[in-house]
Amino acid sequence: MFESGAFVGEYLNPITGSQRQPNGVDLTAAAIYEQTTAGRIGRGGKTIGDRQEVDADDGVFRLDPGAYILQYAETVQIPAGHVGFIYPRSSLMRNSCMLHTAVWDAGYEGKGEGLLEVHHGIEIENGARVGQLVFAEADHETTYDGDYQGERTG
Numbered sequence: 001m002f003e004s005g006a007f008v009g010e011y012l013n014p015i016t017g018s019q020r021q022p023n024g025v026d027l028t029a030a031a032i033y034e035q036t037t038a039g040r041i042g043r044g045g046k047t048i049g050d051r052q053e054v055d056a057d058d059g060v061f062r063l064d065p066g067a068y069i070l071q072y073a074e075t076v077q078i079p080a081g082h083v084g085f086i087y088p089r090s091s092l093m094r095n096s097c098m099l100h101t102a103v104w105d106a107g108y109e110g111k112g113e114g115l116l117e118v119h120h121g122i123e124i125e126n127g128a129r130v131g132q133l134v135f136a137e138a139d140h141e142t143t144y145d146g147d148y149q150g151e152r153t154g
């Protein structure tokens, strides 16, 4: 079962009323990066490639088609008994862009990232709502304790 937006909203900070949706909570864009060097996914470890931040011109990211890493502004906690997923805001998708998600594990806390695919040039205001976080109930034996725990919370 998916939780209500009111439930998800208890686990986000900061949050304003306009972010709460019936079935989830909208997340906003804080920073956008282009990857500049190759990363590596190994059998025993991984490396994230270097990145260059996209400047917000007068508070607006003007993006050409391509792949970008987007950092969310909100600190998210994934409560025990749940797993999180991000869906793009429909208006983003209707503008030929897609925001992808990996699995947000129970116990994770931090300001996470998503892959933003831009198939047609778009302008995104810094702080604009771009994606929606939903929580599904999920069994788990452990909680998240990986390299990204606590990212950008300091």
Ligand SMILES: O=c1ccn([C@H]2C[C@H](O)[C@@H](COP(=O)(O)OP(=O)(O)OP(=O)(O)O)O2)c(=O)[nH]1
Binding pocket: 086, 100, 101, 102, 103, 104, 105, 106, 108, 111, 112, 113, 114, 115, 144, 145, 146, 147, 148
């Ligand atoms: O789209 C997503 C999905 C997940 N996360 C956060 C929450 C998740 O709990 C954490 C770690 O994800 P994952 O377990 O997939 O990372 P990993 O590549 O396996 O690395 P590690 O084992 O170091 O955690 O990253 C995001 O920021 N964006």
